Amino acid sequence: MAVAIKQPGLARGALGFIVGSAFGFGLVVALRAISGLEIFQTEQTGYPHLVVPAITGPLGFLVGLGAFDYWFRWAAGRPTIPEDHSQHGAKSWRDYFKFNTDHKVIGIQYIVTTFFFFLVGGLIAMLIRAELAQPGTQIVDPGVYNGLFSTHAAIMIFVFVIPVFAGIANYVLPLMIGAPDMAFPRLNALSFWMLPIAGILFLSSFLVPGGAFDAGWTGYAPLSTGAPLGQSFFNLGVQFAGASSVATALNFLVTIVTMRAPGMTFWRMPLLVWANLSTSLLVVAATPFIAGVQFMVLFDRVLHTNFFQAAFGGDVLSYQHIFWFYSHPAVYIMMLPGFGIISEVISTHARKPIFGYRLMALALIGIVVLSYTVWAHHMFVSGMFAWLRVPMMITTLLIAVPTGIKIFSWLATLFNSVLHLRSTAMLFALGFVTTFTIGGISGVMLGMVPIDIHVSDTYFIVAHIHFVLFGGSVFTIFAGIYHWFPKMTGRMYDEKLGRVHFYLTLVGMLGTFIPMHWVGMEGMPRRVADYAAQFGDWNLMISISSFLLGIAQLVFLYNMIVSWKWGPRATANPWRAKTIEWQVSSPPPIFNFDEIPRVVGGPYEFGVPGARHAIMGGEEAEVRKPEPAVVGAAGGGGGGSPGERGGP
């Protein structure tokens, strides 16, 4: 036990958490005692003796876990010990619970953690739909209901969709650009470990006096500034999730700019790399806005400042402006990496170069630029400056153009292709094109002020965001997970179960979210625990479909767990893709490469005789006795090697 406490790890992390919390608690008590204030302030927006430990406790945990060991040593001026790579790679499952600096381990940690939160968020969604199956209140009272949909959204957005993309890219991106690891491996590990903290803060708000935060994931002031204690946990959770996401984005940007393999010019980067480059640009410049605004709310709550208190000169609408200045780009933060995944999957399984590669990359950059100019379209009915509405409407509608370019280019990629539907990844990619088109179209309608005046804050909005976040982001996440599952685990998953998962998900998704358009337009507001009887039938159908959707995810879970443990061994390149990550073994060697590969062509040169993307290290020397798994795929531009099987 004593040894476990001395070694960096979860045990020392737990101790750090206790010490940190005690320190925070003591600090508040001491300061309040000195200043002669009442020691335990328990107004519902107060509780400093709980809020401060909620900051210092997690920090103590990170220290205990070993996140800062190296930096402490560095700061103290002691000679840096030569890196022995003891924090690199995972030999047993236990290594996944340690502070690990290997981007592949971190990627897996990210993905598993975020899918855990996906299940939690999904269960909450099931509760919500159970309550809404019939008019009236049956299962939970309206107060709990408000907490449920708020935590559902916060969990899904901040600790599932945004970080799971970071997880997939963490695993794949350094391999793709021929880098041995991320630019800052320790920072990378630190970003991951802030994530479970954020998720646990969100969930633990259910346990505090007053219940979970219930002002929606948007947390509009002044509802949030006057809400019970749980809201402070939301504010803090967002800070941790935000810090995590900024640190990862910074890491991606530096990695992409400074660590590409020789020969990999910007115009030879796979589109997933482009997508993460643009996403990271958004994160770095936009996320501080939500950090800032949640700080202000926290100050209003705990320190009783007046940022949003109209009676004392505060400005209520400034919350919405600052919040959406982050949260609209956040929509693209949740979508652009998915675009990248879809490009990889479609090109590989259609055996064809991406149509209009450069325009695809430029469209991503176009979306990045435009997305900073559209935030106020969330505020058309908010009573903001009336003159801002028309300019924001125009920019909002224009953002459909680069998005449309991407859809059309994927379509064109399918023409004259050799389309393989045997991989579930491809099914999800094609399903995505359909559902995302619907979500995009309803988005264009929402961008028009007169229509938005009618449908904003109704179930039409709920339908739209689930079409783009579930039919969009989550479909791309599934596509990505299926696509790289063999690479990450070294095993093949069961395609039959994958297909079951896909079709159930598609049917459940359409059945759940299409009718929401109608109930919204006919007058059902969002975020209500009860509704007029006329919407009863539709809501029952929505609930039933959503349960189907929930069950479908169990199939996925089963498939993943069983295949990871017992699935047939995967070859290095089961999909015969061109990009570098497929040219190394599955799973990749601990340091990715023996020698950095050399990039000699574009990433999607399918069907171009003799073309290749990269020459792997050591390959030139051994060119006479090629290893079938590696060279067959990389070099076989024309025909591929006939012996390869595409899937189980």
Add this chain to the structure above:
Amino acid sequence: MESASVAVGQAEPHEHHGPPEAHQSSRIDRQTLGILLFIVTEAMLFGAFFASYFFLRVVSNEGPWPPEGFELPVAVAGVNTAILISSSFTVHWALEATRKGNRRGMQMGLMTTWLLGSTFLFIQINEYIHIGFSGRDGAFGSIFYGLTGLHGAHVLVGLLLLSFANIRAWRGHFGPKAKDHLGVEVPGIYWHFVDVMWIIVFTVVYIL
């Protein structure tokens, strides 16, 4: 700070050899690009508070700004500004000295910078104590403490980084080679950012 993880370790007779050295695909090194991007993030965090300032002062405020009854000690803050700006020159001096291999100059430069920064922070806290209003006093109090407090927190972080640089300088680290003085250069870049940000905060909050 991070380069150790990939650069060293090849020679070790381990069961596995270390990773191959990454190809440097850009002229800028990782640490410098990292700190520049971090500064972008920090600038945007200030941006959020400046946005709030704009709304409170321009959009939803009528009448004078600062409101009646609030007075800012512009002269003291002006002197403080001069102190902080001069520390930008001393940190630059430290870096130049490091580049030239002048250890004494590096140590003195870093130490002076640290002392000037601490003086700034001390005067700032002193100003808070004597200013006569708190963050609870209207929107003006909130945003005044919000902006200057946010900046103060950045000074604190900057001082922390400079402390590390100081400690390492006295313990004999750093050298004239580009790779060896990143530990001075990177906190220096951050410190310049803190100074520039203060000029903006000072101009907006105290003067305009």
Add this chain to the structure above:
Amino acid sequence: MLALTVVGSVVLVQFDWFGDAASEEAPPIDTLFDVMVVLSTFVFSIVMVMFGYAIWKFRARPGDESDGAPIHGNTKLEIAWTVIPTIIVLFGAGYSWIVLDDIEARADDAMPLKVTAQQFKWTFEYPEADGLRSDELHVPVDRQLDVQLEALDVVHSFWVPEWRIKRDLVPAGEGGDEIDDEFVVTPNEEGTFSLVCTELCGLGHTTMRATVVVESQEEFDQWLDDQAQAEAGAGGGSSAAGGT
């Protein structure tokens, strides 16, 4: 494809998307929506027909492990699907702007109405009837309402689905003339409707509703008189009018 577009549009436009319309602002919005439905069906049909065709036509035969045609792009096509959608959305923006100006046009004889929201209650005040207050909204038919909004605690939102118009009520301080807290709407159908709060405002958000009665001018005047008398009878404003 064209056929599918036509069929799809016809079906979708027939569909009763909005439910009843009961204001002069509703028809232009509904028409705009219908136009968008047709355009969207057109775009969606193109995408889906192409999509289905590609999957049907280019699906790999079993055992076919060859690669597709190495086509990297086509500049003309790419320009086309950049420019045409731009034109379509700009048309949509222009059209929406026209509709927006239309539904926000003010009439001279508009009846002022003051709406106050607090957790979790609506109060309506009639400046033309000496500031008479009521918990139930009665308005005359075919006369434009000039609605002034005020929120006492948190953000609420005023929405009568049949009128198509919605606007948030935002708490403002003394200096707060920056908030656009005024809108117009012209009810043109008599009947009883429901006013719902659409901005999450706390525990009672779900049930924060009010009855809206649109009636003829005579009935409305009669109602005003009744209310005024009731108020006078109760000795100054604490009974039915209930201006708490």
